[in-house]
Amino acid sequence: xxxxxxxxxxxxxxxxxxxxxxxxxxxxxxxxxxxxxxxxxxxxxxxxxxxxxxxxxxxxxxxxxxxxxxxxxxxxxxxxxxxxxxxxxxxxxxxxxxxxxxxxxxxxxxxxxxxxxxxxxxxxxxxxxxxxxxxxxxxxxxxxxxxxxxxxxxxxxxxxxxxxxxx
Numbered sequence: 001x002x003x004x005x006x007x008x009x010x011x012x013x014x015x016x017x018x019x020x021x022x023x024x025x026x027x028x029x030x031x032x033x034x035x036x037x038x039x040x041x042x043x044x045x046x047x048x049x050x051x052x053x054x055x056x057x058x059x060x061x062x063x064x065x066x067x068x069x070x071x072x073x074x075x076x077x078x079x080x081x082x083x084x085x086x087x088x089x090x091x092x093x094x095x096x097x098x099x100x101x102x103x104x105x106x107x108x109x110x111x112x113x114x115x116x117x118x119x120x121x122x123x124x125x126x127x128x129x130x131x132x133x134x135x136x137x138x139x140x141x142x143x144x145x146x147x148x149x150x151x152x153x154x155x156x157x158x159x160x161x162x163x164x165x166x167x
Contacts, residue, residue: 002120011095011112015086015104021078021141022053028077031135034115035060038122040133047148048137057145060133062118068129073117075110076139076146111135 019027028044035042035058045056055077064070080102087098097103114133121128137145 001124002116006119007112007116008090008095010115011105011109012088012090014108014111015088018084018086019077019079019104020081020083021138021144022048022051024048024053024055024077024137028055028058028135028137031058031077031111035118035133038118040118045148047145050148051138051141051144053137053144055137057137057148058133058135060135062121062128062131062133064128064130066127066129070130070132072132072134073114074134074136075107075114076136077107077111078138078140079104079108080106080140107139 014027014030017027017030032042032044040060040062042058042060044058047056048054049056058077082101083104084101086101086104088103089096089098095103095105118131118133121131136143139146
């Protein structure tokens, strides 16, 4: 079952990880470990190398148990500056910063929601199609990771995709 508490906990963990555009390695490493720990196949491309970044796009795959066509969930790992040393404050139903940084809800909330959906699918062992997860780098600097291979090269045969934080 989807857990609001787990989404909030994950979101708080994610916003505490510094990830300015071009410097997403720390959050990428966290996400790769998280996805592998849940049994997903995970690959990281070299998109960051092509523009001086320190991380690549992450493509993860969860094998489905139905014949429906695959789906992709996508979010970006970078955050608008100032974003180093985010201090999230939970104030009732509101999560905010101490005012010295951006919060990073774009797009770390999208990542937290994707991770929670995966958690629910895995825990419930429900029927599901093949699922691809794509986490891209340097969206805030002009969709660099997405254009260098992320969205276009994530997976063949994708007929449905859900994007968080892309305009």
